Amino acid sequence: MMVSDSVAVDELLLVLKIAFLVLLYLFIWRIVRTASRDLRLPQESFVLAPSAAVGVQASRPGPLTGRLVVVKSADLADGEDFELNSAQLTIGRGNQNDVPIATDEYASVRHARFEPRQDGVWVQDLGSTNGTFLNGTRLDRPRRLTQGDIVRVGETDLRYES
Amino acid sequence: MRNRELAFLIMVGVLTAVGFASVYIARQDVISTSSLTYAGFFFALYVAAHLVTRYTVPFADPYLLPIAGLLTAIGLTEIYRLRPGDAFRQGVWIVVGVSLFSATLFVLRRDYRRLETYKYLFGFTAIGLLLLPILPVLGKTVNGARLWIQFGSLRFQPGELAKIMLIVFLAGYMREKREVLAQGRLKDWGPLLVIWVLAMLVLLETKDLGGGLLYFGIFLAMLYVATARIGYVAVGLGLFLIGAVGVWKVTPHVQDRVTIWLHPWTEHKVYCPTADSFTLRQNCQSFQLVKSLYSIGNGQFGGTGLGKGTFTTTSGAQIIPDLNTDFIYSALAQELGLIGVAALLLVYMIFVLRGIRTSLLAQDGFSKLAAAGLTFGFALQTFIIVGGILRLIPLTGITLPFVSYGGSSVVANFLLLAVLLLISNRANREVLR
Numbered sequence: 001m002m003v004s005d006s007v008a009v010d011e012l013l014l015v016l017k018i019a020f021l022v023l024l025y026l027f028i029w030r031i032v033r034t035a036s037r038d039l040r041l042p043q044e045s046f047v048l049a050p051s052a053a054v055g056v057q058a059s060r061p062g063p064l065t066g067r068l069v070v071v072k073s074a075d076l077a078d079g080e081d082f083e084l085n086s087a088q089l090t091i092g093r094g095n096q097n098d099v100p101i102a103t104d105e106y107a108s109v110r111h112a113r114f115e116p117r118q119d120g121v122w123v124q125d126l127g128s129t130n131g132t133f134l135n136g137t138r139l140d141r142p143r144r145l146t147q148g149d150i151v152r153v154g155e156t157d158l159r160y161e162s
Numbered sequence: 163m164r165n166r167e168l169a170f171l172i173m174v175g176v177l178t179a180v181g182f183a184s185v186y187i188a189r190q191d192v193i194s195t196s197s198l199t200y201a202g203f204f205f206a207l208y209v210a211a212h213l214v215t216r217y218t219v220p221f222a223d224p225y226l227l228p229i230a231g232l233l234t235a236i237g238l239t240e241i242y243r244l245r246p247g248d249a250f251r252q253g254v255w256i257v258v259g260v261s262l263f264s265a266t267l268f269v270l271r272r273d274y275r276r277l278e279t280y281k282y283l284f285g286f287t288a289i290g291l292l293l294l295p296i297l298p299v300l301g302k303t304v305n306g307a308r309l310w311i312q313f314g315s316l317r318f319q320p321g322e323l324a325k326i327m328l329i330v331f332l333a334g335y336m337r338e339k340r341e342v343l344a345q346g347r348l349k350d351w352g353p354l355l356v357i358w359v360l361a362m363l364v365l366l367e368t369k370d371l372g373g374g375l376l377y378f379g380i381f382l383a384m385l386y387v388a389t390a391r392i393g394y395v396a397v398g399l400g401l402f403l404i405g406a407v408g409v410w411k412v413t414p415h416v417q418d419r420v421t422i423w424l425h426p427w428t429e430h431k432v433y434c435p436t437a438d439s440f441t442l443r444q445n446c447q448s449f450q451l452v453k454s455l456y457s458i459g460n461g462q463f464g465g466t467g468l469g470k471g472t473f474t475t476t477s478g479a480q481i482i483p484d485l486n487t488d489f490i491y492s493a494l495a496q497e498l499g500l501i502g503v504a505a506l507l508l509v510y511m512i513f514v515l516r517g518i519r520t521s522l523l524a525q526d527g528f529s530k531l532a533a534a535g536l537t538f539g540f541a542l543q544t545f546i547i548v549g550g551i552l553r554l555i556p557l558t559g560i561t562l563p564f565v566s567y568g569g570s571s572v573v574a575n576f577l578l579l580a581v582l583l584l585i586s587n588r589a590n591r592e593v594l595r
Contacts, residue, residue: 009187009188012187013184013187013188013467013469013470014467016180016183016184016187016467016468017184017464017465017467017468019180020177020180020181020184020468020498020502021498021501021502021505023173023176023177023180024177024232024502024505024506024509025505026173027170027173027174027177027228027232027509028505028508028509028512030170030173031170031225031229031512032512034166035225035512035515035516088526096338109279110279126273126276127273127276
């Protein structure tokens, strides 16, 4: 290789090196610019402290609440009710559920979830075998509950009251 | 969001092309023209991954995938420059990683939270994976640590996968028990401690120090996120220090590492066990670290430029062992300079920031804990290896996420990325609604 060639190669490499570094920093700069806008958004605590969570809840309008009343069940007494305040409520045959229905043979271990949100209480099927029914219609996606809705899980009926 | 992701991926594509072009021009005598197709192929692969995220996780964080792309691109470029043969294998592993990434997104796109149901399965599988290398037939010792399993010519480090499974287990378990954990009754700590002690024993047995530090750090960080008790972290760190001193006292392997860290250079000849003679320590035990420090020093502020660093002696022998796996950071520091590796660390930081943001936005405990654990693990792993190379902490062999050469590491990090994107997708969707 001739001397002039290797000088040209060196210059080209210098240009490429600078281009690489400039692009690298451009990448970072662009991300920081566009991302810093939404970094300010999250105000909820990173830590799951119960006390901290209460503080956060109080400062916001808070999700809508209500309760679930047992209408018909093999396991639970009729008229028994479950508060829906801020936390989610799961129902199923497993005893880790908030509403355990161990003797309901048609229910799955983790059957359905009730989730209070800003806009109301939502019910979602958790991939159960026999499905979750809202007023007789099988759920294919999460649905928002309204006063008096009947949710059927296995052979258990629950009424939602806001 | 996804358009932003595509825009950043295009930038990564251009960067890859520039990097490969530089390596190609600087090393024409060694490398063939077909090398430039690497950049094109690489870009196509990420566009495919992008299409998968478009379909499966439309609301997920748009920066994580391009960052992973950038890191793998930098890694692949450097590996290609160091050992072109390895780059091909790394490329294959990246393809495997992206495929598993896509498969994970497809399978779990509806509700990844069913992972929580299988938490104990994950916990015990993780222990099983960690134990695999100890088995006499499968296991293989590399550099004093027994971390590998080998089937024929295929080597795999199961610890990398075990890390993710352990995080999923911890997230599930701590979510369920966080109130009682915060109260600190021994009964509720049982399962946690059992799996914990098992993991630590396994690590002690395999002599994987970096892994031990990593798992312990992840555990403490997640415990803090779950219980908000800084006292647990203090106690944990105290126990760790006591344990570390204890291990240091009884294990020659660890004593070596600490000596190398504190005194890499000697003026007088000391005993060298590998050569069974007396020589300067920098020519024996701390050879790798010292040469790596020279390599970083040689890069100075601006670096030598990709493809122009010095990694071999005049006779062509490679100076630093394991340069493209554990020590890739020092190769990058030489060729990109301080300014380049500072950018690299910034990119890691942004990844971690986005992960923490995902954890903050996530609505339920399991997602919060999993995102926090995965992110913290990623950050700590980067710190352990970069800190080790820069002689900030004792050096332990561990991979630099997405950059180092190594199939298990690449695949595991893509799985980590997939889970983070799933969590982020759900969290952002709920915020938008």
